[in-house]
Amino acid sequence: MIKNYIKIAWRNLKRNKAYAAISVIGLALGITCGILIFTLISYNLSFDNFHKNGDRVYRAYTEWHDDGVGRSSGVPQPLGKAFRNDFSIAEKTARIINFRDNLITITKGSDIKKFKEETGVAFTEPEFFDILTFPLISGNKKTILTHPNEAVVTQKIAHKYFGDGNAMGQVIKLDNKINFTITGILKDIPPNTDRRQEIYVSYSNMDQYTDKERENNWGGVYSGSEVFTLLKPGTTIEQANAAGDMMVKKHYTGRDLKVWKFKFQPLNDIHFNTELDASVDRKYLWALFFIGIFLIITACVNFVNLATAQALNRSKEVGIRKVLGSLPRQLFWQFIAETALITFVAIILAVALSFLTLPSINQLFTSEMQFNWAQLSVFIAIISVVVVFLSGSYPGLVLARFQPIMALKSKLSQKHVGGFSLRRVLVVTQFSISQVLIIGTIIIVSQLHYSQTADLGFRKDAVVLLPLPQNDKAKLTTMRNRLSEIQGVENISFCYRPPASQSNNSTGVNYDNRAEEEHWGINTKTADENYLKTFGLKLIAGRNFFPADSTREFVVNETFVKKLNLKPQDVIGKILSINGKHTTAPIVGVVKDFYNYSFHGEISPICIMPDYRGYSTCAIKINMGSAKTSLPAFERVWNETFPEELYSYEFLDDSINKFYQMDNILLRLIEAFAGIAVVIGCLGLYGLVSFMAVRKTKEIGVRKVLGANIGSILWLFGKEFCRLLIIAFLIAAPLAWWAMSKYLQDYKYRITIGPGIFLISILLTFIIASITVGYRSILAALANPVKSLRSE
Structure with a gap:
């Protein structure tokens, strides 16, 4: 039975190649976006979840309650030592002081090599590697960084500095100040962690590197001064925060008692907390999640639209099958099999497109995402079932309920397959989603343009910045x-x-x-x-x-x-x-x-x-x-x-553009998704207009014989879609205004969402739709009426 369903489905698709191609391309584009968005979200959700006992790992941070609330991921340098000595709620506590853009010098006789490390160097207490479990492949974990002038580097850094030679025991010099001997080599840092430092040196050398007063200074906070702690089982974050309050009472006086607060942040919150130092906002992941759902829905809507439009062409086939004894459920499952075949081809194409696109996504995010095939297989299986039943159920039910006598007498009409009322809803749904994305793109572009061209109060052009070591x-x-x-x-x-x-x-x-x-x-x-x-x-x-x-x-x-x-x-x-x-x-x-x-x-x-x-x-x-x-x-x-030293320079305007790096990434994604949504919508429009042209062949011929010009024939097709696009715009405009108002709230200085933005959006949509509808409509309008009437 299943084999028969698939064979018939294949024959129908071969007979209707244009319908099959449009359906496959639309579904493939939607599923490709779904796969990429799933990969992106799962990648971000996996950050630092590989550490043993990660649910008990916390990072201390500072709050100032004065003229508003200020926050920093850094803490005063003595806080870690005080927390470790004064409280017994933690198994391990470690301080780590991060610096960026450090110079590393390696000298072998007269050969001197210099390396600029953007991710920098971290002065680290040895307990850090008991709290965050980065695997050590060389060296003794119990003794690393316990003595002054020791360093631990990753495999990548060891190979970068010493090639295939043994890095253990080699000496590196930090910023032409302190020599460190490599006593341990870490396995390369995985891409899904916010700890990007690849060189760790003894904390006991901090006094040589910076001001000695920092070790006892409770009044200053450097954002790179962090404290990580592994709380004992059963200890709550409320107990840790209470310890932070007690440290404030012990080390501060006067008004500072009300101003300073020390709190603790769970490890799994670090990657997403933008109030501290996170670069990824959860709300952007949610936005991508819903965009992915909308694009898949758009693709499914496209399929339903085309399938119901094709249903009348198959009415006699359904009538004959029913007369020969086919049951409604058999007809339903036959159409589901046809949908499954289209979906299967679309998924193969989508996986190939995703594989080709992922390197560009990695380049955009400067990440190292890879497909987790175990997770992705489950996702593809679920999305396949959802797409097949979401796309195939309604058309299958429509075919299954045809009355055989009416079907065989060719008395079925559009109202028997949902008519234009159904397709109106589907087209409006598609273009509402497309216009929301188009409006979002225009607003993000406008805000970034404003950020880059507004008067900053100083001159940023043609200013070169050189470091002073x-x-x-x-x-x-x-x-x-x-x-x-x-x-x-x-x-x-x-x-x-x-x-x-x-x-x-x-x-x-x-x-x-x-x-x-x-x-x-x-x-x-x-x-x-x-x-x-x-x-x-x-x-x-x-x-x-x-x-x-x-x-x-x-x-x-x-x-x-x-x-x-x-x-x-x-x-x-x-x-x-x-x-x-x-x-x-x-x-x-x-x-x-x-x-x-x-x-x-x-x-x-x-x-x-x-x-x-x-x-x-x-x-x-x-x-x-x-x-x-x-x-x-x-x-x-x-x-x-x-x-x-090692020379480098930067233009000031390039430095300022880094402020908006995440906004530019978001813009690129929204542009791509808006383009895909429009393409899927246009495929659906083209298919519908093609079907309308076939159904109205006789009508167009009669109108032309009676003197109708090309313009009136084109309007026959265009008036319906103009009405639908306006309705889609009226739905999309308030949704887009609400979503983008939320986005702009992240800017203290921002553009206003004026009517011009919505006008541009509707004009763009009309132009795109007109090109799609117009091309097929002109072909129909230019057809010879004699042939049109003879064909009927």
């Missing part, structure tokens, strides 16, 4: 003089970071010797006197500070003044104290506000002050016409100034 005053002076002689150089500034940066320092602030600090922090930017000129910052009151090696004067921004409820001229000459009153100087100028983060965050109160010890960037404003000669000259000067 050392703060030697003589070297910096010589470097400035030599760089200023290069053709095309307009301005040079030594600073910590440019005005907008992903790396920012914030601290408490005391204004005008008030009794207590303000209830908000200030973003500090160390820079020389050329900072304002190089970046085009505009003074609105007072003056720039005078050249100096240390902080003797401050320049603040408008937001700082607004926080104090004062006018710009009111703060000139007033005393400002930061860093717990360690730095005190008068305010001499106020600059117009500029964005110091991306448009996702608000402009902070800012103070700019000179201090050569804090300079880590050389910003050079250049004439882009001379860039080809300027950039090589910068490299020569830099290499001669810092011969032991």
